[in-house]
Amino acid sequence: MEAALALAHEQETQPAGVVVARDLSRRYGAGETAVDALRGVSLAIPRGHLTAVMGPSGSGKSTLMHILAGLDKPSSGNVEIDGIELTTLKDNDLTKLRRRHIGFVFQFFNLLPMLSAEENILLPLSIAGEKPEPEWIAELLEATGLTDRRSHRPAELSGGQQQRVAVARALVSKPTVLFADEPTGNLDSQTSAEILGLLRGAVDTYGQTTVMVTHDPRAATIADRVLFLADGVIVKELGRSSQSEILDVLSAVADR
Amino acid sequence: MRRVALRGLLARKLRSTLTAIAIVLGVAMVSGTLVLTDTIDKAFDSIFSSSYEQTDAVVSGKKLVEWSQTGKAQISGDVLAKVRALPEVEAAAGTILDLSGDTNQAKILDRDGKAIQGNNPTFGLGVEPADERFNPFKLVEGDWASGSGEVVIDVSTADDQGFVVGDTVKVAGEGPVRAYELTGIVRFGDVDSLGGATIALFDVDTARTVLGKTGFDAVAVAAKDGVGQERLLDAIAVALPDSAEVKTGAQQAQADGEGVGEFVSFIRYFLLGFGGIALFVGAFVIFNTLSITVAQRTKELATLRTLGASRRQVLRSVVLEGTVLGIVASAVGLGLGVLLAKGLTTLFRAVDLELPQSAMVFQLRTAVVAMLTGTIVTLVASVWPAVRATRIAPISAVREGGMVVKKPSRKTLVFGLTVTALSAFGLVYGLLGEGVSSAVRVLGIGLGSFGIFIGLAAVAPRLVRPLAYVVGLPAARLGGVAGRLAQENAIRNPGRTASTAAALMIGLTLVSFVAVFGKALLASDEDALRKQLGTSHVITSQSGWDAVPLGAGKAASAATGVQLASSIRGDRAQLLGGGEVDVSGVDPATIARAYKFEWLQGSSASLATLARGGAIVREGTELPGAGTAVVGDRIAFLTPAGKEVEAVVRGVYRKHGDLDQLLGQVVLSQATFDRTFPRPGDMLTLVQADSTRGLERALAAYPDAKLQTDDEFIANWTAWLSDVMNLFYVLLALSVIVSLFGMVNTLVLAVFERTRELGMLRAVGMTRRQARRMIRQESVITALIGAALGLPLGVGLAALVTQSLSEFGVSFSLPVGTLVVFTVVAILAGVLAAIAPARRAARLNVLNALQYE
Numbered sequence A: 001m002e003a004a005l006a007l008a009h010e011q012e013t014q015p016a017g018v019v020v021a022r023d024l025s026r027r028y029g030a031g032e033t034a035v036d037a038l039r040g041v042s043l044a045i046p047r048g049h050l051t052a053v054m055g056p057s058g059s060g061k062s063t064l065m066h067i068l069a070g071l072d073k074p075s076s077g078n079v080e081i082d083g084i085e086l087t088t089l090k091d092n093d094l095t096k097l098r099r100r101h102i103g104f105v106f107q108f109f110n111l112l113p114m115l116s117a118e119e120n121i122l123l124p125l126s127i128a129g130e131k132p133e134p135e136w137i138a139e140l141l142e143a144t145g146l147t148d149r150r151s152h153r154p155a156e157l158s159g160g161q162q163q164r165v166a167v168a169r170a171l172v173s174k175p176t177v178l179f180a181d182e183p184t185g186n187l188d189s190q191t192s193a194e195i196l197g198l199l200r201g202a203v204d205t206y207g208q209t210t211v212m213v214t215h216d217p218r219a220a221t222i223a224d225r226v227l228f229l230a231d232g233v234i235v236k237e238l239g240r241s242s243q244s245e246i247l248d249v250l251s252a253v254a255d256r
Numbered sequence B: 001m002r003r004v005a006l007r008g009l010l011a012r013k014l015r016s017t018l019t020a021i022a023i024v025l026g027v028a029m030v031s032g033t034l035v036l037t038d039t040i041d042k043a044f045d046s047i048f049s050s051s052y053e054q055t056d057a058v059v060s061g062k063k064l065v066e067w068s069q070t071g072k073a074q075i076s077g078d079v080l081a082k083v084r085a086l087p088e089v090e091a092a093a094g095t096i097l098d099l100s101g102d103t104n105q106a107k108i109l110d111r112d113g114k115a116i117q118g119n120n121p122t123f124g125l126g127v128e129p130a131d132e133r134f135n136p137f138k139l140v141e142g143d144w145a146s147g148s149g150e151v152v153i154d155v156s157t158a159d160d161q162g163f164v165v166g167d168t169v170k171v172a173g174e175g176p177v178r179a180y181e182l183t184g185i186v187r188f189g190d191v192d193s194l195g196g197a198t199i200a201l202f203d204v205d206t207a208r209t210v211l212g213k214t215g216f217d218a219v220a221v222a223a224k225d226g227v228g229q230e231r232l233l234d235a236i237a238v239a240l241p242d243s244a245e246v247k248t249g250a251q252q253a254q255a256d257g258e259g260v261g262e263f264v265s266f267i268r269y270f271l272l273g274f275g276g277i278a279l280f281v282g283a284f285v286i287f288n289t290l291s292i293t294v295a296q297r298t299k300e301l302a303t304l305r306t307l308g309a310s311r312r313q314v315l316r317s318v319v320l321e322g323t324v325l326g327i328v329a330s331a332v333g334l335g336l337g338v339l340l341a342k343g344l345t346t347l348f349r350a351v352d353l354e355l356p357q358s359a360m361v362f363q364l365r366t367a368v369v370a371m372l373t374g375t376i377v378t379l380v381a382s383v384w385p386a387v388r389a390t391r392i393a394p395i396s397a398v399r400e401g402g403m404v405v406k407k408p409s410r411k412t413l414v415f416g417l418t419v420t421a422l423s424a425f426g427l428v429y430g431l432l433g434e435g436v437s438s439a440v441r442v443l444g445i446g447l448g449s450f451g452i453f454i455g456l457a458a459v460a461p462r463l464v465r466p467l468a469y470v471v472g473l474p475a476a477r478l479g480g481v482a483g484r485l486a487q488e489n490a491i492r493n494p495g496r497t498a499s500t501a502a503a504l505m506i507g508l509t510l511v512s513f514v515a516v517f518g519k520a521l522l523a524s525d526e527d528a529l530r531k532q533l534g535t536s537h538v539i540t541s542q543s544g545w546d547a548v549p550l551g552a553g554k555a556a557s558a559a560t561g562v563q564l565a566s567s568i569r570g571d572r573a574q575l576l577g578g579g580e581v582d583v584s585g586v587d588p589a590t591i592a593r594a595y596k597f598e599w600l601q602g603s604s605a606s607l608a609t610l611a612r613g614g615a616i617v618r619e620g621t622e623l624p625g626a627g628t629a630v631v632g633d634r635i636a637f638l639t640p641a642g643k644e645v646e647a648v649v650r651g652v653y654r655k656h657g658d659l660d661q662l663l664g665q666v667v668l669s670q671a672t673f674d675r676t677f678p679r680p681g682d683m684l685t686l687v688q689a690d691s692t693r694g695l696e697r698a699l700a701a702y703p704d705a706k707l708q709t710d711d712e713f714i715a716n717w718t719a720w721l722s723d724v725m726n727l728f729y730v731l732l733a734l735s736v737i738v739s740l741f742g743m744v745n746t747l748v749l750a751v752f753e754r755t756r757e758l759g760m761l762r763a764v765g766m767t768r769r770q771a772r773r774m775i776r777q778e779s780v781i782t783a784l785i786g787a788a789l790g791l792p793l794g795v796g797l798a799a800l801v802t803q804s805l806s807e808f809g810v811s812f813s814l815p816v817g818t819l820v821v822f823t824v825v826a827i828l829a830g831v832l833a834a835i836a837p838a839r840r841a842a843r844l845n846v847l848n849a850l851q852y853e
Helices: A002-012 A061-068 A091-101 A117-128 A134-143 A159-171 A189-206 A243-255 B002-011 B013-050 B077-085 B155-161 B204-211 B229-239 B249-296 B298-306 B311-350 B364-390 B410-432 B438-471 B473-478 B480-492 B494-532 B550-558 B604-612 B670-676 B693-699 B710-753 B755-763 B768-804 B816-843 B846-851
Strands: A019-028 A035-045 A050-054 A076-081 A102-105 A177-181 A209-213 A225-230 A233-238 B057-061 B089-095 B122-126 B137-142 B150-154 B168-172 B178-188 B198-202 B218-223 B244-248 B537-541 B562-575 B580-586 B599-601 B614-618 B634-638 B644-653 B666-669 B682-689 B705-709
Touching (some): A019 A061, A050 A189, A061 A076, A061 A177, A061 A209, A091 A102, A091 A117, A091 B298, A091 B311, A117 A159, A134 A159, A159 A177, A159 A189, A189 A209, A233 A243, B002 B311, B013 B311, B077 B089, B089 B204, B089 B229, B137 B150, B155 B178, B178 B198, B198 B204, B218 B229, B229 B244, B244 B249, B249 B298, B249 B438, B249 B494, B249 B710, B298 B311, B410 B438, B438 B473, B438 B480, B438 B494, B438 B768, B473 B480, B473 B768, B480 B494, B480 B768, B494 B816, B537 B550, B537 B710, B550 B562, B604 B614, B604 B644, B604 B666, B604 B670, B644 B666, B666 B670, B682 B693, B710 B755, B710 B816, B755 B768, B755 B846, B768 B816
Parallel strands (some): A102 A177, A177 A209, B122 B198, B150 B178, B580 B666
Antiparallel strands (some): A019 A035, A019 A076, A225 A233, B089 B218, B168 B178, B537 B682, B537 B705, B562 B580, B562 B634, B599 B644, B614 B666
């Protein structure tokens, strides 16, 4: 743990992050009805950090994450992950990039209903045609508390368990960066806390670089850094903060 | 990824099953057809080879004219004696056993004195009781017939009619009916049934008398020990006249089976055609279902993309799904086909076409063809949905709502219009174009009729809205809110509704085409016959296509109450220089009063010249090297007896219609005909009579003679057309059933997709009954859209075809009643398809449905 923190600290001092965005803007539609979801966002996500992105509805936080993860293309600006420029990549190269560098955790879990928990977790590896290391899988199942639920189908699992499967699935390929899109948005507070614990643990244990979009101030308290978005620009940045500090900034941002 | 595809298939059991059925039925038709026709082939094979089992060589007459009434030239007793005398020959016998032609016909009468008749052959055959060497029959009971008063019959006829050994059985051959003592019952070779044929078996001399033959059908030869086949054949060949040839037993069996083989392969391709149509419709259903499934799985597929699946992997997983579905469905269809083969036999029996049966033949080829066609069709149908699946963007994994209804794209419309236009052009050009080669014609018609369905299916999404508005009016007016919602539901995804309706459209197009075209043919055929026939009654054989013994016509003309009886002989002849013609032999003195000649050249006076080497010909008769025959042309032809006949054309009469002709292309006098054709018989006797009592009495001795009034005759002669139409309807029903499953499928998927919405409707007060009605009416609207597309298309195609045949007197008319019936069938199809989905919709638990995601 100490070592991980030390590592994180060391990386924080580095100027360039593992995910770097420069002057991102994104416009939806055209003409009179055009909406600017992002209006010039630049950021660097440091390796081994958990970065939370917050903001009111329509602030552009989801758009930002989609663009950082290569799901959407910016109208202008560029994104690099591990030094690879995303915005000009062809579909095939993007697919390869996703296999190596990106993990996803979704608000609605997005598990495949016909596969067991373990099969869902292994899916990114089987898609990429890689053999799972048994120790690593055992460790993941242990860490997510799914060892005795491994052969259950998603429909037989609770919401919290399903999201744990999703987290394990995102971690299984040891991605360069894990994107979590409102990971607690569909969970009660008890299970939310479990999931947040898992995400934080991955950062601390494996140095898993994580970007989390959330509107839940409690979720943001596990972040090493919190970015606040409003009207498509970053308006504020906090380090590790308490819930009340975050709430204050949020209401200030919302009142702006 | 493979696991995802396969597990998904299993998880969606109902959907997969319904989808598979679409292919199962088509494949079953293909495999059933192959099993059936292979079995018939095998049965005929063993029938023909049984005839020559013990035979080293067969001497038979050459078949001079294809499809002749009188078959091959006969072998005379002299030839038999010569063959017997050869040093290489151990034994030789003359046989009357030819099953391949129509010459060995003798009808057995049932206990009521009526000829036993189906559309099946009624064989009269002869074997030597003393010599079983060349005898293909096996005695089941009693003894062989020996002498002129004895007969033996086949076991299935004996069973059917309750004849036992010792009974008196009446048989009619070429002469009047005679009574025989039944001395035995036989089975033919190893065959269970000769396909409904009856067999009356005599000794050879009696058979020749009964059949009016002077020679033998063949001479069967056994070689002396140590004489090789080749040596035997060579030795015999030297001893034969020109009109005879020698073959090995196996070669002869093959030659005998040739005509039948052609017939069986015609049935094979005919039925395969319907299997193909069902598979084509099945492809639409697969395409539609997979498209819907892909759309419903948008989120799942997008998630796979975010987890690193490439487009290629997504494509492969959907194609794999289709392939597995295709393989499983084909395997099931293959099995079902074996059952269907039995059903088809029954179907053919229903139209009086009984086919011989042996043990069922299941060739490896059947399995291979059925599996390949089914799998490939499914595979092809799954390609486009798979391509569409690859276009799902990864970001759809995080979007709410998931399903986006795509507006019918402009590209699809342009594609559809282009294909439709090209196909329509191909059809019109192929059917009506002038100076077009037949290859181009076939290509135009073939591609056109195939393409027009695809083109229209692509245009259909644009037509769904207006059509649904019109056909949905009754539902919207009378069905209350459920009806209005049904109408809205039918148009909310026009592409889906369109391709569901398109599957039904294909079947309905084809049945309405058959209805309209068939009616046109029927009308023109009746009209043509009416224009030819000038008497009150007609005598034919019971089957209509056998010749009646000459005595019947003579008896008719002598009967009381008969003013006129004019008989018409008929047979085929080979034109010298190529080609075959139908030849009629008429009585020049009476024919003009019985047949309504319309003279293009010459006049009734020309008939008088028939006795002096003259002939009259039908309009449009082509002579080799001389073009269309006109007065003054010489006609020379070879009769099945091997005689050359030459005549000068003295008159040309008008042809009416193109289907059924009472007179041949070449008309001779009966005197000439009887002198030159073998075993002449009357095809028709046209009779003018006040009362039929005297006629009936006169014909009593000729059980095969059938007396009909002019109206009955015309109705019966054209009945084959209605039979054919009915056969088409039954076979096309298969493709309608396939499309029905497509409709069920689409509705089930729609209900599944609208679970939440249905829950909401129920929550705000919709009753179960209303929910059911809503689904049912949506289904009926979809079916009616299919009808609105299919019926006009079928009628249009029929109009086009009748137009192209207008020179043959075929004219277009609209069978309104039949079309109304088809519309009702479409409505019923809609109601039927909705039963299960509507029940599902009505049973939804409101609370669960509302929380459904």
